[in-house]
Amino acid sequence: LAKTTQPISMDSYEGQEVNITCSHNNIATNDYITWYQQFPSQGPRFIIQGYKTKVTNEVASLFIPADRKSSTLSLPRVSLSDTAVYYCLVGDRKNRDDKIIFGKGTRLHILP
């Protein structure tokens, strides 16, 4: 059973704001929501993490509604270099162990 659900792919244009939504219906009380960015043949890179409401850093914003069953990564004014795969993760506690499960991510393609 997948822990998170994201769109498989998205296209957008340079200068636009891009919003990628992730569904995580079974999020646990102690879980944070973490987003990573991955360029081809490179390791994923941490973008942003949050627990509730809104978090903003120099790269992105993360919006989390009160029920925490989904979250939205917002990338302002994207450029061609934002073309990458974006992964949404939540913790996956199972028998007190800590598997960290990546889904297939969202492939974002920015067009000129």
Added chain:
Amino acid sequence: EAQVTQNPRYLITVTGKKLTVTCSQNMNHEYMSWYRQDPGLGLRQIYYSMNVEVTDKGDVPEGYKVSRKEKRNFPLILESPSPNQTSLYFCASSRTALSGANVLTFGAGSRLTVL
């Protein structure tokens, strides 16, 4: 510089020839993990370790072994590689094994081809 270092970055080998991919981190992280990435399948966890001498299976452990004798090192061992283990491998670490607030730092990746 804080980093996760994997070696080798590229390797071509033959079926059945034992190999080890090393992973080392210089951040004193407790948690370390191995992933493999294949086209269309995303990142899949092979093994993880919550601390020294503590390892556990991820989603795709078959054909792999790991060890965690020291905090900084977490080698991935393929005792008898097969072509279906041809993949891009990533090692990652994080400060704590606690769920939820983990932030993983990834290595640059090791591209393995088994003929």
